Amino acid sequence: MKRNLYRILGVKKDADLATIKKAYRRAAKRFHPDISAGTERQFRDVQEAYEILSDPQKRSVYDRENVSKPPIRMASTKTAFVTPHSLDFFEQFFFGLKEPWFGSFPDIFAESKRRPGSLAVEVILTPEEAEQGGEILLPVQFEIFCEPCHGSGRFARFICDHCLGSGKVGRETKIRLRIPAGVRNGLVQRIPLWNSGYQEIDLTLTFLVRPN
Known part of the structure; x- marks a missing residue:
C-alpha cells in the first residue's frame, strides 16, 4: 500500500479541492527548503501528494487502489x-x-x-x-x-x-x-x-x- 497522501497533507479522505489547496499551501510553506533546512524529502512528499489529489483522474485511481471509501466528487463549470x-x-x-x-x-x-x-x-x-x-x-x-x-x-x-x-x-x-x-x-x-x-x-x- 502506498503512503497515505491525505495524511501527508493533513486532510480528510472526502476533502474537496479548495481544502486540499489550502492544506498544500500550508504544508509547502512549512517544508519549503528555503525556509526550513533539511526538509527536502517532506517537501517532495507534499508536492507528490498535491499532484495526485488535485487531479480528479489521478485521485480516482489512487482512491480505488488505496482507499475503501471514495471521495465526494464535485462538479464544476467555467461558464x-x-x-x-x-x-x-x-x-x-x-x-x-x-x-x-x-x-x-x-x-x-x-x-x-x-x-x-x-x-x-x-x-x-x-x-x-x-x-x-x-x-x-x-x-x-x-x-x-x-x-x-x-x-x-x-x-x-x-x-x-x-x-x-x-x-x-x-x-x-x-x-x-x-x-x-x-x-x-x-x-x-x-x-x-x-x-x-x-x-x-x-x-x-x-x-x-x-x-x-
Whole structure:
C-alpha cells in the first residue's frame, strides 16, 4: 500500500479541492527548503501528494487502489451565468441614453464560436425585460495565464505556489452591457475584453428569453 497522501497533507479522505489547496499551501510553506533546512524529502512528499489529489483522474485511481471509501466528487463549470430574476433587478442597472463602451450593438451579433481565450455567458431575461431593454452591470469570472510561472505551473521541479500547478489564475471584472429593446431569444454577441485590460479574451454572450 502506498503512503497515505491525505495524511501527508493533513486532510480528510472526502476533502474537496479548495481544502486540499489550502492544506498544500500550508504544508509547502512549512517544508519549503528555503525556509526550513533539511526538509527536502517532506517537501517532495507534499508536492507528490498535491499532484495526485488535485487531479480528479489521478485521485480516482489512487482512491480505488488505496482507499475503501471514495471521495465526494464535485462538479464544476467555467461558464458564468447571470440571471436577473425580476424587473426591479434589471431596472437597477438601467442608464437611459448612455452609449455602451463596446460600440454599435447590431454590428457585433454573430453565431457563437468558442475558441481559446473565449468565455461564454448566458444572460437570461424575462419577456418584459427583453422588450424594454436597458443596461446591466455584468460580473464576469475567467482565467488568465499565471505570470510568475509563465503558464507552466512549475518552477523547476516544484509546483508554482501562485497557481498551484494549473498554470492559470482566476480574475473577475464587471462589464456595463447595453441590451436593446426587443432583443430576441438566442441572439449571440461577442465582446473583446481589451477595454478591461485582458487583450487575449473575448466574451460571448447568449441572450435567452424565458417566462417568469
